[in-house]
Structures are given as structure tokens and as C-alpha cells.
């Protein structure tokens with residue numbers, strides 16, 4: 409369904425690890441829509457993942473950057489502008505990691521060094537990504553920056569742990585920097601709050617299969633896939649959404665507006681019946 413709506417635009421895409429990554433789909437679709445892109449990920453992820461395949465497919469290059477390092481980010485923008493021959497029109501921040509989740513520490517027994525690390529990677533890195541661009545004046549007027557979030561920023565999901573706090577901060581950074589960068593250069597900054605999606609980061613959350621199935625049953629349109637998410641991101645990079653900024657945009661098949669659905673009620677009541685008999 410490519411319509412060339414990103415023709416002439418230059419972008420940087422963070423977070424494509426393998427072909428399940430949401431960022432992988434965004435990169436593929438951005439390329440199909442006519443954009444020229446640079447791919448980036450943390451040096452360690454470049455060794456583990458299959459990003460070079462994606463670079464070949466999308467005619468792009470890979471520039472390593474740890475998104476918690478201003479030095480790496482500055483180098484990334486400088487090299488990207490050099491390679492793409494101009495300033496950047498869009499940036500996708502598709503990064504998340506909690507050491508507490510990885511190591512199975514519950515919300516109420518966090519190791520604060522790990523909490524700090526997870527917050528730096530998952531949320532403060534969004535600020536740093538924008539700040540590095542700001543300092544270099546690396547973004548074109550009406551540029552668009554998108555970060556990926558999850559509804560656990562607003563509602564409790566019992567095992568999402570400190571990632572919930574990280575997502576709340578991520579969404580706040582989109583609002584606050586959206587104000588400053590909007591005034592300075594008409595730059596748009598938004599977060600997309602995506603349905604549970606089967607990826608390396610998603611599946612790492614304890615009980616993910618349950619979250620996925622519950623959201624699928626509760627949402628009138630069903631869960632949004634990573635392809636759906638990529639399509640939505642493309643619209644946010646395009647000129648069709650120039651006045652959308654400082655928003656957390658739910659992209660979840662209606663999940664965030666639901667209380668109860670017939671499907672979920674039927675499953676729950678059947679469970680109670682099974683337990684009684």
C-alpha cells in the first residue's frame with residue numbers, strides 16, 4: 409500500500425533487533441514510502457541481532473549508538489547527516505529494557521541501581537536523543553520524533569514492574585520537549601501507546617501471553633500488530649500530521665477505552681463455573 413508519503417524525507421530508526429522488532433517494520437515501511445534512513449542500535453545488540461539484513465533490504469547503513477550516551481548520539485546525528493546529505497526529518501525511538509524485569513525482581517523489591525539503569529535506557533534516553541539533535545540543530549523544521557509507549561503508564565498491569573514508571577516518564581518527556589522544540593523549530597514529539605506485541609522486549613515481561621490474550625479479547629478491533637504500528641508511525645512522520653504534537657496516542661484497537669467486553673466476561677464466568685464444578 410505504499411504511496412510515497414515519505415518521499416524526500418530522511419530518518420533515523422532506533423531499536424531494530426530482529427524481524428519481530430516493531431522498529432524493523434517501521435524501517436521497512438519507511439523505506440517503501442520513499443524515505444532514506446539510517447538504522448541504529450546499541451553496540452551489543454548489533455552483535456546479537458540481524459540488523460545488517462534489514463540494512464540491505466532498506467538500502468541503509470547501520471551506525472552503532474548506545475542511546476544512554478550523548479557522545480554516541482552526537483556521533484550518530486553527525487554521521488547520519490553526512491551520509492544522508494542533510495538534516496533529519498523523523499526519528500523513531502523504539503527502545504525499552506528493565507533490569508528488574510529481566511532478573512525477576514518484583515516492583516516492591518527493586519534493586520535501585522537496576523531501576524536507574526532501566527530508566528536511563530527506556531526513558532531518559534528519549535530526552536538524550538532529542539537533546540543531542542537540539543544541540544546540533546540536526547532536525548528539519550516540522551520534523552517528527554516518535555517514542556513507543558504502553559498503557560501501563562496510566563493503568564496498573566501487575567507484572568509490568570518499573571517499566572510502567574519508565575513509560576510514564578517517556579510520555580512526560582514527549583510533552584515537555586514537545587513544547588520547547590515546537591516553539592524553537594515546529595518539531596513534533598509524540599508517543600504511540602501500542603498494544604502488546606510479540607517481540608523480544610514484549611515477551612520478556614512475566615505473564616505476557618495473558619496480557620496479549622486479554623487485550624485481544626477486550627479490544628473491539630483486536631490487538632494492533634507491529635505492522636499496524638509501523639503504518640501509524642509512518643503517518644506521524646508524514647506531512648499529514650503536522651499539527652499533532654505533545655500527545656500520547658493510543659494505538660491499541662480500542663483497549664484503553666474499554667472496561668469490560670462480552671468475550672472477556674464469558675471467559676471469566678466460564679472460569680468461575682469450571683472452578684465451582
Ligand SMILES: NC(=O)c1ccc[n+]([C@@H]2O[C@H](COP(=O)([O-])OP(=O)(O)OC[C@H]3O[C@@H](n4cnc5c(N)ncnc54)[C@H](O)[C@@H]3O)[C@@H](O)[C@H]2O)c1
Nearest residue numbers: 423425429430450453475503504556604605607608609610
Ligand atoms: N512488544 C510490546 O508488547 C510493546 C508494547 C508497547 C510498547 N512497546 C515498546 O516498543 C519499543 C520497542 O520494543 P519491541 O517490542 O520492538 O522489542 P525489541 O526487543 O525488538 O526492541 C527493543 C530495542 O531496544 C534496544 N535497546 C536496548 N538498550 C538500548 C540502548 N542502551 N541503546 C539503544 N538501543 C537499546 C534493543 O537492542 C532492542 O532493539 C519499546 O519501547 C517497548 O517498550 C512494546
